[in-house]
Amino acid sequence: MQTEVLDAYDPEAIAKAAAILKDGGIVAFPTETVYGLGALATNPDAVKKIFEAKDRPGDNPLIVHVAALDMIPPLVEGTPPLDMNLLADEYWPGPLSMIMPRSRRVPDEVTAGLDTVAIRMPSNIAALSLIKEAGPIAAPSANRSGRPSPTTAKHVLDDMDGRIPLILDGGPCRVGLESTVVDLTSTPARILRPGGVSPEAIMRTIGEAEVDGSVLRPLGEDEVARSPGMKYRHYAPEGQVTIVKGARKRVAARICAMYDEAVKAGLKGAILAASGNRALYGDRTVRLLGNGAAEQSHELFAALREMDDIGAQAIFSEALEAKDIGLAFMNRLGRAASFRTVDANAKEGKA
Numbered sequence: 001m002q003t004e005v006l007d008a009y010d011p012e013a014i015a016k017a018a019a020i021l022k023d024g025g026i027v028a029f030p031t032e033t034v035y036g037l038g039a040l041a042t043n044p045d046a047v048k049k050i051f052e053a054k055d056r057p058g059d060n061p062l063i064v065h066v067a068a069l070d071m072i073p074p075l076v077e078g079t080p081p082l083d084m085n086l087l088a089d090e091y092w093p094g095p096l097s098m099i100m101p102r103s104r105r106v107p108d109e110v111t112a113g114l115d116t117v118a119i120r121m122p123s124n125i126a127a128l129s130l131i132k133e134a135g136p137i138a139a140p141s142a143n144r145s146g147r148p149s150p151t152t153a154k155h156v157l158d159d160m161d162g163r164i165p166l167i168l169d170g171g172p173c174r175v176g177l178e179s180t181v182v183d184l185t186s187t188p189a190r191i192l193r194p195g196g197v198s199p200e201a202i203m204r205t206i207g208e209a210e211v212d213g214s215v216l217r218p219l220g221e222d223e224v225a226r227s228p229g230m231k232y233r234h235y236a237p238e239g240q241v242t243i244v245k246g247a248r249k250r251v252a253a254r255i256c257a258m259y260d261e262a263v264k265a266g267l268k269g270a271i272l273a274a275s276g277n278r279a280l281y282g283d284r285t286v287r288l289l290g291n292g293a294a295e296q297s298h299e300l301f302a303a304l305r306e307m308d309d310i311g312a313q314a315i316f317s318e319a320l321e322a323k324d325i326g327l328a329f330m331n332r333l334g335r336a337a338s339f340r341t342v343d344a345n346a347k348e349g350k351a
């Protein structure tokens with residue numbers, strides 16, 4: 001199959017993508033978080049094609065993307081919860097997915113057989129036009145399963161060339177990390193995946209919410225993942241990632257020491273760092289992420305992909321403070337590192 005790349009902001013490209021979707025096909029499209037790989041949410045055979053193209057495990061449910069609030073009642077069981085209306089008022093369109101009881105019209109292929117469905121209204125204009133023209137779209141991130149989510153059309157092409165007919169190129173994604181996933185069927189509401197909308201922001205809007213324990217640590221052996229996606233190794237480059245936390249200069253010193261040791265052992269080393277810390281790493285291989293949590297989040301997935309491109313085997317990353325978008329950054333980086341963390345403030349290292 002030939003994979004075509006078209007300008008997402010060209011109405012003819014949107015019309016072509018909508019026609020493919022209505023015909024039971026799948027297309028990749030930009031959102032403000034990451035690129036999605038979409039099928040019509042009401043077409044189970046089309047949804048199956050997403051799992052095939054991604055090699056995605058069948059027990060990991062998809063998010064349904066809508067372009068207007070009136071697309072939601074047919075997808076959910078009963079009246080949508082009040083909290084949904086409050087959160088939608090504040091954060092939609094935007095990087096927030098809400099889990100609600102699902103109606104029978106949402107096929108098992110979308111929800112992986114769960115009795116709930118995750119729904120999100122993205123803010124990217126091309127995504128909204130596509131959904132308006134085609135209908136609600138079920139879409140995971142458009143990466144091959146296990147790879148970092150794509151934040152440019154080039155990333156999608158790298159993973160999906162020859163596997164899907166069309167990629168809508170909308171340029172780099174504004175946020176760069178996937179949406180916050182909040183489960184509104186638990187009391188209090190439970191944040192299963194941190195993203196562009198922070199736990200504090202959600203609590204301000206609906207009063208109470210909990211952050212799921214698995215956000216900043218691996219799942220325990222007998223623990224059931226509330227969000228099936230949380231149990232898979234994710235975002236991981238080929239090389240081993242180590243996170244180093246602590247005071248800025250101690251972090252840099254510890255990273256330099258570990259990097260030099262790895263290089264001496266014959267490994268290709270690389271460092272992920274804030275741009276402002278460049279001088280602390282001398283002439284070592286450094287991928288700068290910009291400054292501040294938003295910029296660094298925006299660059300993280302692209303940087304992790306580049307680690308494979310340069311064949312990095314021992315990768316060391318500075319930690320961020322785990323609050324606001326920094327919580328999402330630490331969740332994704334943590335999973336890329338299998339939560340392997342060194343505390344540079346501690347004498348012996350291991351956190």
Ligand code: TXA
Nearest residue numbers: 033035036061062116117118140141178179227228229
């Ligand atoms: O920003 C995003 O959310 C992007 C763009 C394309 O919208 N999509 C995305 O989808 O990241 P995906 O499939 O890569 O991640 C969806 C996450 C998975 O961890 C999945 O397990 C969880 O949401 N999820 C989906 N439906 C769920 C449900 N009914 N209950 C619990 N978790 C659910």
Ligand code: MG
Nearest residue numbers: 140141142149
């Ligand atoms: Mg994904």
